[in-house]
Amino acid sequence: MTDKISPEDFERLADLASLELPADEAEYLCKELNNQMLSIEVLESIPIDAKTGSAAHGIPYDEFNSAIPREDVSSQDPNRDEILKQAPELEDGYIVVPDISHEELD
């Protein structure tokens, strides 16, 4: 049986996920993804009528259980320095972001 996710697809997925992968790990991951797809394909056999909606949440949120949105106000976090300290590279209180690559589009 042909794998759903080809090596080329896998390469594209790894790129989208921003993952540099050693060859043996890539091979294992691709095999497992294709095994998982066999299970996922079972969903195609569910009888679903046109009336069945989609549930993004199990529990519907309505007037019975919905929380009132909090006030939309900004505030200064008291832990500014502690939060910034978590960044690997700082300069004058700013997080340093390495150069962003530019790709020529066709």
Place this chain on the structure above:
Amino acid sequence: MKTCDLPAYVVADLVNTKQVSAVEVLEDTLERIREVDGRTGQVDAPVASSEDDLSSVHAFTLVTEGYARKQAEDIDKLIKNGEYAGPLAGVPYTAKDIFTVKGIKATAGSKILSNYISPYSATVVERMEEAGAVMIGKVNLDEFTYGSSSESSAYKPVPRNPWDTTRVTGGSSGGSAAAVAAGEGAISLGTDTGGSIRHPASFCGTVGLKPTYGRVSRYGLIAFGSSLDCPGSLARNVTDAALTLQAIAGQDPRDNTAADVPVPDYLEEMEKDISGMRIGLSEEFFRVTYFDSESMELVENPIDPQIREAVLSVAGFLAQQGADIVMDVPLPHTKYGVPTYFVISRVEASSNLLRYDGVKYGYRTEESFDDLRELYRKTRGEAFGVEPKLRMLMGIYLSAAQFDKGYYELALKARALMRKDFEEIFDSRGKYRLDALLTPTAPSTAFPIGSVYGDSVMMQYSDQLTATTNHAGIPGLNFPVGFDDENLPIGAQVLGPDYSEGVLLRIARAFEMVTEKEEWRTKRPPILSKIGK
């Protein structure tokens, strides 16, 4: 008996009435940790190999002795001043290392967060502290909670089951379940996205409560599947589970999905009679259906017959208490729980994991890089384990427009059908009118370490009996119901309609009381007999 083996409600009473100090309770618990836990999990540390490693629990990734001592001393000061120190006064508890606690590492069991110190605390942690509980440490888990055995953590050695240290703890809240079972804290905070509280609770013989989605705030929880994640508790008895839920439940302005629904008195609810309750049994929960990649066919296997027998025996006990047992309740979409979970949880996980970039916080590659893209690729490739990688790749495959085959939309519809299955059986004007459904929690008892890990499909099917609960958002509670012939705990779960935690606690409490004198109730994890406790 040492205080670390007492129920939380007894410890709190002893502390509040000055019969024992919070510091003394803490000392007992720290001694237990030293006796049974062995090496604390460390990122990239060697796996268990020595005799000591192989016979230890390894529940912890961090023991917060100084933090806990300060909390315990504060509790003792309050009591000395004649004040009430809360319903969980001086009770030592652990937090799965997916919860943030201000000033303390929050690693999610991953190298990518191995140096992250949280600048804020989760709402549930704040509420435990307000109730007087003392946090003694962070406990191990599957990396980012992705797994059902706790073996995927980057923190080695991974947790081992106190009932048999050659077996897994279950997962992903495996450190939580193992710690509670071994007397390393009376309570642990866990999370349940597809069964991650109930599954390890069943493997380690503890109570594990997954509340209704929205009953407990998710603020301060490192996210996995945001529409499924549910914080809850693991404890050694039903009363402690009720006390903990009382402390952590309720609205939170910092999480808009935390429901605006009044929190009942769970201790009062728990003690009510179960007479006249309608409790269902469904054959769909006594089998596992999966796609076998060898035969390329859908295979249907019955669960372990000892588990089936144990659950039916629970139904018998409940019937003796006056409950009405309703047989053959149909839940036809149960078998789609795992395929649906493969889709929804992966799509949500991939979205949540894209924030880890080596720029804002967390691990950064030590290799050189030319630009931001290369930094991302190297950092994430080095610091994520195989489970997060699998989940991201699958999540992207299922949601990126270029690959889209409509599986996400199908999964959302399947989820609606699973929700409808439960709505129909719990409908008070419907055919079944159930107060709760009684089912096995897992298809097996604790399996040997290394026997399933690596096969990501079979591992996921370990959650077939728990995942539909999360899809539907309803509450579920695991409680210990006996042992198999290898002396491994068996768990059963009760499921109920939205916000019915009080009913579930009542059923589990009724079973706990009626079996109080049973021989199996006197069993203690062998790891404790070894140290003469």
